[in-house]
Amino acid sequence: MNAPELLLVDDDPGMIQVMAGALKGMGRIRFAMDGHQALAKVHEHVPDLVLLDGDLPDISGFEVCRRMKADPALADVPVIFVTGYLEPADELRGLEAGASDFITKPISEPLLVARVRTQLRVKALTDTLRAVAATDGLTGQANRRSFDEALQREWARANRTGQPLALLMMDVDHFKAYNDHYGHPAGDDCLRRVADAASDSLRRPTDVLARYGGEEFVVLLPNTDGSGAEDVAARIQSRLRDAALPHATSQTADHVTVSVGIAVYPPRSAGPAAPGLAPERLTQAADEALYAAKQAGRDRTWRQDILDAQPSPAAPGGCPLPSTDSPATRDAQGSAA
Numbered sequence: 096m097n098a099p100e101l102l103l104v105d106d107d108p109g110m111i112q113v114m115a116g117a118l119k120g121m122g123r124i125r126f127a128m129d130g131h132q133a134l135a136k137v138h139e140h141v142p143d144l145v146l147l148d149g150d151l152p153d154i155s156g157f158e159v160c161r162r163m164k165a166d167p168a169l170a171d172v173p174v175i176f177v178t179g180y181l182e183p184a185d186e187l188r189g190l191e192a193g194a195s196d197f198i199t200k201p202i203s204e205p206l207l208v209a210r211v212r213t214q215l216r217v218k219a220l221t222d223t224l225r226a227v228a229a230t231d232g233l234t235g236q237a238n239r240r241s242f243d244e245a246l247q248r249e250w251a252r253a254n255r256t257g258q259p260l261a262l263l264m265m266d267v268d269h270f271k272a273y274n275d276h277y278g279h280p281a282g283d284d285c286l287r288r289v290a291d292a293a294s295d296s297l298r299r300p301t302d303v304l305a306r307y308g309g310e311e312f313v314v315l316l317p318n319t320d321g322s323g324a325e326d327v328a329a330r331i332q333s334r335l336r337d338a339a340l341p342h343a344t345s346q347t348a349d350h351v352t353v354s355v356g357i358a359v360y361p362p363r364s365a366g367p368a369a370p371g372l373a374p375e376r377l378t379q380a381a382d383e384a385l386y387a388a389k390q391a392g393r394d395r396t397w398r399q400d401i402l403d404a405q406p407s408p409a410a411p412g413g414c415p416l417p418s419t420d421s422p423a424t425r426d427a428q429g430s431a432a
């Protein structure tokens with residue numbers, strides 16, 4: 096685990112020196128000498144703990160704390176007020192602004208160390224719980240809940256920037272037959288291998304792979320158009336072909352294959368989405384495209400772009416993209432799912 100990062104905020108350099116000396120060895124220490132500097136530093140790199148003077152020359156420490164707590168990216172960072180205020184009303188003010196603890200000056204070094212240690216322990220635990228809550232236990236990839244958050248965030252970003260947002264929805268073909276033939280533990284292992292193939296096919300840190308449920312995965316590709324998304328789908332299918340995981344009871348191929356539905360949201364320009372368009376429309380379109388890929392014979396990709404405010408039926412806009420070199424490519428239309 097990385098060393099925790101502590102931000103010390105005080106307009107008195109002597110005070111910063113004393114605290115830094117007392118906390119030496121407990122983490123990486125940075126400092127700021129006014130409220131604006133403190134806010135700039137927490138945005139630049141999110142710390143694990145902030146020690147905050149209530150009385151700063153520009154904006155008050157209470158205001159710094161309030162602004163941090165209002166920002167979802169910073170809300171979990173514990174803040175300890177280190178201040179000359181002694182009145183219970185001031186302590187209450189700090190706690191109401193979102194502070195985790197309160198230390199009065201002049202500080203006792205052992206007390207400072209003990210309280211910092213407690214808050215760092217709580218922060219480490221919170222980080223672990225947050226990571227567990229966002230992760231699928233079987234594959235180690237993001238889970239549905241985490242995907243839902245990413246979709247909301249990236250949808251808003253696409254509207255802000257005018258950049259396209261693509262979504263792949265991917266489902267293992269004939270997976271019930273796989274489980275029935277090889278057993279559930281082997282089925283679990285197969286899902287891990289599919290997740291690895293998908294994960295290894297992603298090149299940008301902003302791409303989000305998640306297990307959507309059962310044997311279904313999604314990949315959210317910010318700033319990616321239809322052809323970029325098709326490339327990703329082709330890479331995943333190619334890796335699975337190379338992995339050649341035997342699937343003796345598949346009616347599609349002798350190895351494990353996936354069907355992929357792609358939906359792309361191309362905002363026409365930066366600004367609010369057209370009325371009636373919501374992120375759920377993207378998942379719906381990808382799901383419809385996936386259904387079309389299954390209907391068309393599996394082991395292939397279909398794509399549907401969201402162009403209009405009014406949802407439209409999937410099939411007419413669908414674009415079949417059989418994966419290359421696979422037996423399914425040579426099939427005409429596959430049987431219905």
Ligand SMILES: Nc1nc2c(ncn2[C@@H]2O[C@H](COP(=O)(O)OP(=O)(O)OP(=O)(O)O)[C@@H](O)[C@H]2O)c(=O)[nH]1
Binds near residue numbers: 266278432
């Ligand atoms: N081993 C294992 N199986 C799972 C898991 N989650 C879902 N499944 C199984 O996945 C299978 C999905 O079957 P269906 O939805 O009928 O689809 P399919 O057999 O893949 O058929 P097509 O999608 O039409 O190609 C079911 O048998 C589920 O029990 C899991 O975590 N582990």
